[in-house]
Every structure is written in structure tokens, then in C-alpha cells.
Amino acid sequence: MDILKDNPMSRFASGFFYPFQSLRFVYRNPKLLKYVLIPFLINLVVFSGAVFLGLDFFGDIVARYVPSGEAWYWAFLTFFAWLIASIVTALLVFFSFTVVGNLLASPFNDLLSERTEEIVTGVGTAEPFSWRTFGGDAWRAIIVEGKKMSFFVIGMLALLLLNLIPVLGQLLYSVAAILFTLFFLTVEYLGYVLSRKRLSFAQQRRYVFGQISLHLGFAVGVLCLLAIPLMQLLCIPLAVVGATRLYCEKGNLSTDR
Secondary structure, rough: HHHHHHHHHHHHHHHHHHHHHHHHHHHHHHHHHHHHHHHHHHHHHHHHHHHHHHHHHHHHHHHHHOOOOHHHHHHHHHHHHHHHHHHHHHHHHHHHHHHHHHHHHHHHHHHEEEEEEEEHHHOOOOOOOOOOOOOOOOHHHHHHHHHHHHHHHHHHHHHHHHHHHHOOOOHHHHHHHHHHHHHHHHHHHHHHHHHOOOOOOOHHHHHHHHHHHHHHHHHHHHHHHHHOOOHHHHHHHHHHHHHHHHHHHOOOOOOOO
16 A cells, blocks of 8 residues: 555646645745745736736737738738737736746745744744845845756757757657656755755755656746746745745655655
8 A cells, every 4th residue: 555655646746736825825824925026026026027018018019010901811920920929928928927026026935944944843043133144145046046047048959959950840849848847946945945945056956856746746837837827926935835845844755656
């Protein structure tokens, strides 16, 4: 029975639900709400700005370069152009959340992760909160986050070269981009608690791959949250809470085989 309960598929399912369970966890621990509120407001500003700028920019392009007329084919062409504009805007929103939202919210995400760990483990921090300490920690968090975002952007740009491979290039790029994104999402949100444990990036990478099915499930769960309309606004703090709980509750599991 233990074998049936502890296999790659069950670990994948367990990791998948952690981001979704974060909403109930925050509800049961309302003192976390103040740490969720600021990242939520940051996400709201980033989301609204990305949608407005994207639709405004591409709307001007459609109006300027797509001919208009009363014939059905002109209506179809206009609809198709707006469809492409909406898809590009959706991608813009995703990357804005991934890069800008995480970068700006990183100091507050670090606090949220720390308070979540205190609740899960029952062990509080001995150091009282101070704005001076927070300012120093915030600056360090932004620098670390900037490095991670640079890694993500450079990695995604490098993967574009796969499109140059004849026939299979686009398929290889699509698969590689999804896998790279899932890996990044895992390192991104687990990184807050793992950095507090003084793990280097190489050690974090080994930790992630040590329980690959569990962490892959978590990353897919986060990606699903990002795909749900308006849930993007809460995705970052929910992912931070979920990743911290995942580490505290599953961190000592044996590695996948």
C-alpha cells in the first residue's frame, strides 16, 4: 500500500494541488493577508498596465494597417488580426507577471514565505521586524530576483534558436520552452525558502531534480493558476505560500527514482 501511495504519479498529484490549497491556508491564517495584499496590488497594477498597453498598442496597429470594408472577407481579416493581437497581449501579460511582477513583489514574497514557514513549523523568528532590516533584505531580494529573471529571459531567448532547425524546430522549441518554464517556476517560488536555508543555485537545482515528479506537479499547478482568468492576480502569493508549505511538509522525502 505504501508503494501505491508513494510513486511518481501520486507525488505529481500531491505537488499539483499545493498552489490551489494555498487559498484555504491563507483563509485559515488571516494574519498572512497583509503579506498577500501588497503583492496582489502590485500584480493588479502590472496586469492592468500590460493589458492596457498591449491592447492599445496592437489596436493602433490593427486600425492603421488592416484595411476596412463592408465585405465579409474584410470583417474576417479584422477579426483574425484582433485574435492575433489578443494572443500576443496574453503572452505579454504572462511575461509581465513572470518578470516584472515577481521582481517588484520579491521583498514581500520573501516575508510571506517566512511567515508561512513559521505557521507550518510552529517556530517563530527571534528577530523582530524593523524597516531598516526589511530595507536591506528587500534590496538583496531584488538583486537575487533580478538574476533569476535574467536567467529566465536569456534562457527563453536562447531556446528561440531551436526554431532554426528544419522540420522539427518549432516542435522542439515548444516542448523545451514549456519544460524550461516549469523548471523556472519551481526554482522561482521554492527559491525564497531555499535561499533562507543558504542553498546555492546549484544546490537548489539538485534539490528540485531530486524530487522531480513532486516539483513538476507543483509547477504545472502554478501554470494552471496563471491560465485561469483573474487568478493571475493572486498567483504569485499563492505560489509562494504553496512552495513554502511544500518544502516544510515534503522537504525531507527521499529522492525520486
